[in-house]
Amino acid sequence: MASQTKPVLHGYFRSSCSWRVRIAFALKGIEYDQVPVNLIKDGGQQLTEQYKKLNPMLQVPAVEIDGITLSQSLAVIQYIDETRPGPRLLPADPQKRAQVRMISDVIASGIQPLQNLYVLQKIGAEKAQWAQHFIDRGFQALEPILKLTAGKYCVGDEISMADICLVPQVYNAERFKVDVGQYPTIKRLNQTLLEIEAFIVTNPSGQPDTPVDLRA
């Protein structure tokens, strides 16, 4: 029966969007299989006709779950939240839930798409400055938002989809040499979250497809 098969995550160890989904599965205690999609090797395994059937946007992640295939990490995460028991990934209160989505979308629409692999390849030589610019711009907006909404976590004191989006984006920021110290609330939240099991076991440094030289 479809719902008894383990979900399958097609992703890449260092893809922040794939990491979000891994964290969501881990927070819910859901076992899943991983099929690595190497974004660099063979000209990019996400560009094959085979992968196109899973996700015609030719991006990771794609998730096979309960008989359907979903792409777009936030759609996957909310589906998981709405169909699996375990800790809520979005708050019960509608206003807090809106704040979680707002923060998630600042990251998932306002920052990450401007610094993903495809766009940086198109930008070419100035990719580092381009990526830094858009991450800084997004963090400059996130910092005051989070000052307002955050308790122990991004929104109040419960881990949510906002936290799931934040940690991988801070990882990307550090990769592109953004000084996260300029954003004390982001920095503080990230440090708190990095001590949580679900964020540790899903880290890019320890995935099935993590290259040997990048393993923790």
Place this chain on the structure above:
Amino acid sequence: MHVSLVFLAKPVLHGYFRSSCSWRVRIAFALKGIEYDQVPVNLIKDGGQQLTEQYKKLNPMLQVPAVEIDGITLSQSLAVIQYIDETRPGPRLLPADPQKRAQVRMISDVIASGIQPLQNLYVLQKIGAEKAQWAQHFIDRGFQALEPILKLTAGKYCVGDEISMADICLVPQVYNAERFKVDVGQYPTIKRLNQTLLEIEAFIVTNPSGQPDTPVDLRA
């Protein structure tokens, strides 16, 4: 201010007539039959009214839309739309079925994360001279993905036969596509859905051609 009074105040939409993200929120309000006030934010005039210190307090991303509603200020159109859906009666903007709901979010995010952010005003200003080709490229790329997705999910509307947030995202994106001279005829499902939706009141009254801040020469 008492919470009860706050809930009686009309929502306020800070937006721009031609901003596709603002249009999404206008459609959602219209579908739910919610009255709201509009405060125009001209993205071009005065160097861009979204860049003021005053507007920054509403949305530190310095983008439209921002919505004051029920005592809070929200940005990010899909967060606003789902908040409206979860707190107001009227037709559902997301389906009851979790799998259909996931498909609505997936389609909405292909547009709201995969296409529109790559062709918004700020990015095109940074791209400079090649902005037209850049915008066309990312819209085409997104539509090339949307077309097979929609072939699978669409009935009368983007997902099945009920209007949803996916339809709310689609129409403004097709409007943008046409503005950037993308040939939408290459995407027959997108074209068909757009035509169907453009006949619906909520999509008509919210069209950029008829907003309070629509310039005279662009009025329908």
